[in-house]
Amino acid sequence: MQIVIDNLSLNYGDNSVFSGLSLDIVDGESLVLLGPSGCGKTSTMRCIAGLEEPSTGSITIGDRTVFSATDGINISPHRRNVGMVFQSYAVWPHKTVFENVAYSLRRQRVGGGQIRERVGRVLELVGLAEMADRGASLLSGGQMQRVALARSLVMQPSVLLLDEPLSNLDARLRERLRLELRELQLSLGLTSVYVTHDQVEAFALADRIALMQDGKILQLASPEEIYAHPATTSLASFLGVGNIFGCTVDRGGAHVADSDLIVELPASAKALSGATSVCMRPEDLTVAPLADGLHGSNTWAGHILVSSFQGASIRYRVALDAGPTLDAVAARRSGPTLRTGERVTVTCPVEAAQVLLDDGGPAPTATDLVTTGVAA
Template sequence: MNLANTRSRGANLADDPRGDGNADSLTPAVSVRDLRKSYKRRDGEEVLAVDSVTLDVAPGEFVVLLGPSGCGKSTLLRCIAGLEQPHSGTINLHGHTSYSSQRRLDDPPEKRNLGMMFQSYALWPHMTVFDNVAYPLRARKAAKNDVSARVERVLEMIGIPELGRQYPGQMSGGQQQRVALARALVSNEGLILFDEPLSNVDAKVREQLRLELVLMQRDIGFAAIYVTHDQIEAMELADRIAVMQNGKVAQCGTPREIYETPSNQYVGRFVGSTNELNGRVTELTGDDLVRVDTQAGSVLATRGSQDVTTGAEVSVMARPEKCRFETSPSASVNAWEGTIAQTMFLGTHVEHLVKLADSDVTFLVRQSEDNIDAPRVGDRTFVSAAPEHLRALSS
């Protein structure tokens, strides 16, 4: 795929999503305000699937909605697409109000100026690539000459102009993904929604397709909202991640912010591996540090949020790669004696499970694979973590 020549054309596509020359690069591609959507179960219980969500997506930005099944991420995406009707709030797309409960406005999907890629790609098997990509334009009664010109342009932009006469069954998964993306782009919307499009392929292919997708998005310049439960996928693709919990956005930030400074226990546990010590805050020590009495003794940690105050029940979390082995406890403020219970070689790194002495706590310590001083199974050792790498979080 030749991406070198797509940047200038992609910038035009993203900056002018409607093709009328009036796009404002400062206007969000998506602006959601106080959106709510609920369902009723058979027993009459109301379930709030989207709970007062507010979210902006800038032109050319890739935002990932991340969370487990049932957290509301797909419902939010479908509300933006017009496939579900919210109960209240507003949705603005490219500066145009597509949904407003107050104004009783609800544009149908075909008038929302966006493209969408589904989990299965949803390509028509009996249609050629050209006809699959042309389908949205023909459904809108576009002129025949305009259809041909736009389909050929987008196939060239995506890097598959030679596949126009092929059928989906004659192509690889990566090629099918490009066809689905071309169909989503052909209407010049500048915004594409992705509903877990890589969940049906194996891990190795998924890794390659993620790389291709992020390169195409960066070079073409469209805004994207992508739904997934896969934290690695979210980290690789996103400019920002919105972690969803029970219909709400628990935290929205860059991948680094979400990983290194989670706002609560839920985010810390869901994104990446973590070690936890549960306890009660006994002291606020200044410099945004707190002392916590845990099942493994007293520890000094960074205060994760303003509601972490004296007497609060918290979880003290540490990422495995931030933990270190030491020869004695005097070398660190936070150090725990333990025994190496298991060692696992994972190619790029080695992980050690450490059973802490006099407790039922097990710590995971991650080291580079070439560490020649790594302890062995059965060795007695000390595990330490600096206060800036321990984060005290409330629920």
């Protein structure tokens, strides 16, 4: 089902959560609302579900208007045919897996035969068919989350809403369930809206990502586009992009603030004007033992402050002679592990250097280090 949000506003007293929010989610799409705490992403989802009443605007699901401030329409949550999976599992521990999933169908007085068929089918779908008679108190966290998902799917919703459902799980299980959720969404062709503050999760689950800050959608694009071309410095920082430094740009390249470092840029980046920052992603940098002199564009000398073996990769923190400290990530098999204190060269391909427009916040300086990782 298509979801159309038009000019939506939500206020709590004098506090405006968001104003004039518009969003078009196409049929069968997985849209992720990504942003820091307090940006309005969960409130947007709750408005779609009918758990919050907006102040202005309208919401349409399919060809049905479920909310319109102008026309006085506000369809109750249980009549919107929307499934919702919350961060807390809300699984009844005294009931079996089957009874937990069947509960809503029994409340709707669905026939026993149909209940068995629908619950059996959805438990098979989420990989819990063999646990139908197991008490919920005996389940692991991941299994409980599957029960919560099955409980929503058994109602055959038009839209599935997921509010950080994996945040209580350990990292390895979270990674596995991301893939399972994505596979499930694709196989069902179900329109879904997923709320998270974890950019790795957003990249794994989305057809498109809506990046939110302060109640506004600042960028709406595919995961690939968001990753490769964040719209502003603050968005790049939130996404965990590393090595962001305030700079001034001229024909000679990006002059990093408070340092002697000059980064040669691709021609397209030199056209930007105004307050800017230069970005060099850790995975794009090459670190090698210092040889006889420096050769090629964007090659700088420095020494290793930290060398961290991380299994498939090695992470280096390098202090450049020209001033800034850079993070770099190298594949484990790309060469010998370099040690703390070793003199090295760091090279950044010209085409990998990006210039980002600042958006009102303080520009990072050469002494600021923004490392990759999951945003809090």
